[in-house]
Amino acid sequence: MASAVIERSTVEQIVRQVAVEYLRKNQNRNAPVLTVQTSSRHMHVCREDMDILFGPGSELTFDRPLFQEGNFAAKETVTIVGPRNRLISNLRILGPMRKRSQVELAFTDAIMLGINDIPIRLSGDIAGTPGAIIIGPKGVVELKQGVIRAAIHVHMNPGEAAYFGVSRGDRMKLRIGGEAGLTFNNVHVRIDPSSRLNVHMDTDEANACGLHLIKDIELFK
Amino acid sequence: MASAVIERSTVEQIVRQVAVEYLRKNQNRNAPVLTVQTSSRHMHVCREDMDILFGPGSELTFDRPLFQEGNFAAKETVTIVGPRNRLISNLRILGPMRKRSQVELAFTDAIMLGINDIPIRLSGDIAGTPGAIIIGPKGVVELKQGVIRAAIHVHMNPGEAAYFGVSRGDRMKLRIGGEAGLTFNNVHVRIDPSSRLNVHMDTDEANACGLHLIKDIELFK
Numbered sequence: 001m002a003s004a005v006i007e008r009s010t011v012e013q014i015v016r017q018v019a020v021e022y023l024r025k026n027q028n029r030n031a032p033v034l035t036v037q038t039s040s041r042h043m044h045v046c047r048e049d050m051d052i053l054f055g056p057g058s059e060l061t062f063d064r065p066l067f068q069e070g071n072f073a074a075k076e077t078v079t080i081v082g083p084r085n086r087l088i089s090n091l092r093i094l095g096p097m098r099k100r101s102q103v104e105l106a107f108t109d110a111i112m113l114g115i116n117d118i119p120i121r122l123s124g125d126i127a128g129t130p131g132a133i134i135i136g137p138k139g140v141v142e143l144k145q146g147v148i149r150a151a152i153h154v155h156m157n158p159g160e161a162a163y164f165g166v167s168r169g170d171r172m173k174l175r176i177g178g179e180a181g182l183t184f185n186n187v188h189v190r191i192d193p194s195s196r197l198n199v200h201m202d203t204d205e206a207n208a209c210g211l212h213l214i215k216d217i218e219l220f221k
Numbered sequence: 222m223a224s225a226v227i228e229r230s231t232v233e234q235i236v237r238q239v240a241v242e243y244l245r246k247n248q249n250r251n252a253p254v255l256t257v258q259t260s261s262r263h264m265h266v267c268r269e270d271m272d273i274l275f276g277p278g279s280e281l282t283f284d285r286p287l288f289q290e291g292n293f294a295a296k297e298t299v300t301i302v303g304p305r306n307r308l309i310s311n312l313r314i315l316g317p318m319r320k321r322s323q324v325e326l327a328f329t330d331a332i333m334l335g336i337n338d339i340p341i342r343l344s345g346d347i348a349g350t351p352g353a354i355i356i357g358p359k360g361v362v363e364l365k366q367g368v369i370r371a372a373i374h375v376h377m378n379p380g381e382a383a384y385f386g387v388s389r390g391d392r393m394k395l396r397i398g399g400e401a402g403l404t405f406n407n408v409h410v411r412i413d414p415s416s417r418l419n420v421h422m423d424t425d426e427a428n429a430c431g432l433h434l435i436k437d438i439e440l441f442k
Binding site for chain 1 (some may be wrong): 359403
């Protein structure tokens with residue numbers, strides 16, 4: 001290969017470095033605003049399960065928007081029944097529909113249902129996870145798998161990823177100040193052009209640090 | 222002051238340094254065994270409130286021992302009523318009796334009762350904290366104060382404190398491994414000759430890190 005040729009990947013790397021330098025130097029003006037939100041337990045449904053739970057051809061009804069563009073809390077709720085016949089009612093469905101149904105619980109919720117070793121997974125990674133019975137107004141679905149505790153994660157776009165110097169699949173730390181101060185050491189990085197910088201933790205994690213009372217929050221590599 | 226005289230505090234300091242050196246060098250043999258335990262919500266009662274709640278001259282009934290010598294879970298329970306008339310029943314009393322009554326709740330418990338800004342305090346430090354109504358089988362007590370979220374803390378004896386190089390009132394860090402890994406940054410050090418090395422966290426904190434599934438735990442300055 002002629003040494004005068006610069007490969008595309010090298011060009012990309014140089015551009016990325018320049019962008020990062022620029023963002024770092026202009027940190028005060030350009031530092032992305034960090035928001036941290038608590039995800040309560042919820043369900044995502046696939047088309048097939050929606051047909052069974054709410055009737056053939058039924059659609060989710062928009063209730064309120066979520067932080068990430070296009071996502072919303074639906075008016076529809078279901079009941080989930082765990083392995084020991086305990087149940088949680090009013091489990092909210094989040095839209096839009098997905099390719100596969102999935103239930104995201106906090107640890108406390110899982111224990112309440114009798115799932116004592118709920119796996120911690122990124123959304124979508126449900127192979128080998130526990131199942132559950134889901135009861136809707138029109139029918140019942142037996143999920144073979146898909147019940148997870150969502151790993152704490154941060155959504156960001158490629159520009160924000162460059163600012164922090166992280167790539168898809170990296171883990172970052174999130175320090176929460178205050179008297180119950182703690183640092184989450186495994187915050188998974190999820191990058192998408194349509195994302196806005198935003199950490200999602202579950203209710204157990206938010207309660208442990210008293211999140212709603214805290215202003216002193218820092219995300220770092 | 223004659224320079225040949227060595228003050229008592231200096232002697233103590235030298236002894237302490239020698240002890241620490243000895244302990245550090247013999248770390249493998251002498252490293253204290255760390256246990257971490259979850260404190261569920263509970264109450265401590267004073268003699269006066271015991272008289273009202275369970276009858277004059279009544280005593281706590283031993284149910285099971287706690288990790289720290291002399292402490293026990295009693296058979297007696299009460300009901301606590303919060304500011305919005307919500308209640309939690311079967312609130313366990315821990316013995317022995319104390320000089321002042323005190324209720325220790327997790328954040329989740331406090332929210333359930335309608336106390337949305339429960340202060341985080343060390344046990345005993347209850348000035349200016351919220352009160353509650355306590356209902357026992359023989360009477361009702363209105364606590365003017367004493368409802369706290371207990372700050373995460375570590376009990377240790379002076380030898381263990383020397384091993385870690387910490388003093389009363391210091392704060393340490395507790396790192397919990399695993400997928401939901403996090404580090405508690407404000408673990409209060411409590412030193413007493415009768416103590417055994419033991420971290421106490423509340424149920425919210427234990428649920429956030431999935432404590433019961435984790436073996437990889439580290440306490441450090």
